[in-house]
Amino acid sequence: MPSFFEEGIASEADVDQSYENALKSTEELELKNMLRLEEDRMDVIMDINAGAGGTEALDWASMLLRLYTRWAERRGYKLKVLSLQEGEEVGVKSCTLEISGEFAYGYLKSENGVHRMVRLSPFNANNKRQTTFASVSVVPAVDDSIEVNVLQQNVVWETFRSSGAGGQNVNKVETAARLRYHFTDEDSGEEISYIIENQETRSQLQNKENAMRILRSKLYQYQLDKRNRLRQMLEAEKKKIEWGSQIRSYVFDDRRVKDHRTLYQTSDVEAVMDGEIDEFIKSFLMQFGGNA
Numbered sequence: 691m692p693s694f695f696e697e698g699i700a701s702e703a704d705v706d707q708s709y710e711n712a713l714k715s716t717e718e719l720e721l722k723n724m725l726r727l728e729e730d731r732m733d734v735i736m737d738i739n740a741g742a743g744g745t746e747a748l749d750w751a752s753m754l755l756r757l758y759t760r761w762a763e764r765r766g767y768k769l770k771v772l773s774l775q776e777g778e779e780v781g782v783k784s785c786t787l788e789i790s791g792e793f794a795y796g797y798l799k800s801e802n803g804v805h806r807m808v809r810l811s812p813f814n815a816n817n818k819r820q821t822t823f824a825s826v827s828v829v830p831a832v833d834d835s836i837e838v839n840v841l842q843q844n845v846v847w848e849t850f851r852s853s854g855a856g857g858q859n860v861n862k863v864e865t866a867a868r869l870r871y872h873f874t875d876e877d878s879g880e881e882i883s884y885i886i887e888n889q890e891t892r893s894q895l896q897n898k899e900n901a902m903r904i905l906r907s908k909l910y911q912y913q914l915d916k917r918n919r920l921r922q923m924l925e926a927e928k929k930k931i932e933w934g935s936q937i938r939s940y941v942f943d944d945r946r947v948k949d950h951r952t953l954y955q956t957s958d959v960e961a962v963m964d965g966e967i968d969e970f971i972k973s974f975l976m977q978f979g980g981n982a
Contacts, residue, residue, distance in 0.1 A: 721972060722793075724979025729914060730796030732830035735907045736787045740777075741804070741823035745813045748781025751824045753963060754805060755782055758789070758798075760965025767791030772900060773887045776853065786887070786904065788831055795830040800974035801967075802828050803937035810943055819943065823936075829911035831903070838906040838913075846870040847898065852889035865889070867897040871905055877916070884908055938970070952977050 725731070736758065740751035762769040773786040789798065804825050811820040832838060849864040866889035873882055886908070888901040938949045940959065947962045947970075948955035954973035956962065962970075 717972065721975055721979075724975040725793050725796035727796070729830040729910075730793055730799075732795045732832065733788060733790040734795040734798045735772075735829045735831050735904055736789060736798065736801075737784065737825075737827045738782065738787070739784045739825045739827075740782065741825060743820070743822035745777070745780060746811050746820055746822045747824065748777035748783060749813070750781070750805075750807045750822050751784070752777075752780070752782040753807075754824055754826065755785055755787075757963055757965055757967070758787065758801075761967055762789050762791070762965075764965055765791060767794060770890065772890045772904065774853075774889075775887075790831070795828065797971050797975075798828050800971045801826050801937075806936055806939045808939065808941045808943070829907045830914075832907045832910045836906070836910060838909050840871075840902070840906060840909065841873060844871055844873050846872075849894060863892075865892050865894045865897060867894060867901050869898070869901040869905055882912070949973065 738751050738754050738758075740747040743750075759769055768790040770788045770790075771785060772788055773784075775783040775785065777783055804823055806821065806823050808819065808821045810817050814820060846869070848868040848870070850866050850868060851864050852866040866887065869884075869886045869888075871884045871886075874880070875882060884905060886901045886904050888897040888904065890900055891897055937951055938947065940947045940962070942959055945957045945959055946955055947959055949970050952970075952973040954970060956969065958966070
């Protein structure tokens with residue numbers, strides 16, 4: 691049977707483009723098949739925390755903040771900074787983001803864990819090679835339709851002055867809210883504590899509501915983790931995907947970003963730091979999506 695190309699109906703470029711479009715559509719369908727859990731469709735709450743390493747670690751956390759901001763922008767997702775604690779001179783100590791968009795949690799659950807950076811540090815007088823870490827945690831952002839049991843007697847509120855942008859009144863009035871929540875897991879007897887800060891608005895009441903919403907999201911994630919714990923213990927790859935393990939290395943001078951779970955890597959460090967992480971996400975979902 692003659693092809694369209696042979697009959698002159700379509701050019702070689704048209705055929706190549708049609709093939710690329712078909713391949714992309716097939717991959718998108720495969721990815722969505724991996725995002726079949728209830729929580730995958732939800733928005734996401736993301737925490738980024740600088741690890742040990744002083745100025746270098748603070749800078750690395752701010753670089754990750756920019757990475758995920760650019761990723762969200764590329765996908766047309768909405769991003770809000772719920773809390774931000776800046777470093778004294780540069781960078782970010784910690785921040786909490788809310789990213790809203792279709793399958794936001796399903797995609798970004800691939801980013802959960804410790805991110806390692808290796809580079810010739812601009813903060814070192816001798817420009818020595820330095821390794822530093824930052825942790826990224828993601829939980830699905832629950833709404834009022836999701837039932838989560840919060841024990842009000844375990845809730846303790848504190849208020850403090852906001853830091854960062856927002857006008858003169860921000861730093862004069864204690865509008866920021868800090869929520870402390872402590873409970874004992876009824877199954878394991880483990881003591882669990884959460885500390886959540888929110889300084890998104892000038893309204894203390896609204897900041898408290900936002901902090902409570904984040905708490906409900908974290909408690910929902912805790913229940914998801916309990917649900918999946920036994921299954922993960924039975925899987926040979928558990929160590930690669932468990933929450934909190936080192937997941938990815940960004941080696942700047944060797945021009946290499948490598949995911950330690952899937953072994954996918956790229957030499958285009960600049961593109962990755964500009965938010966182009968879809969190939970890492972895809973590799974994770976194709977390998978672990980149904981079980982993560």
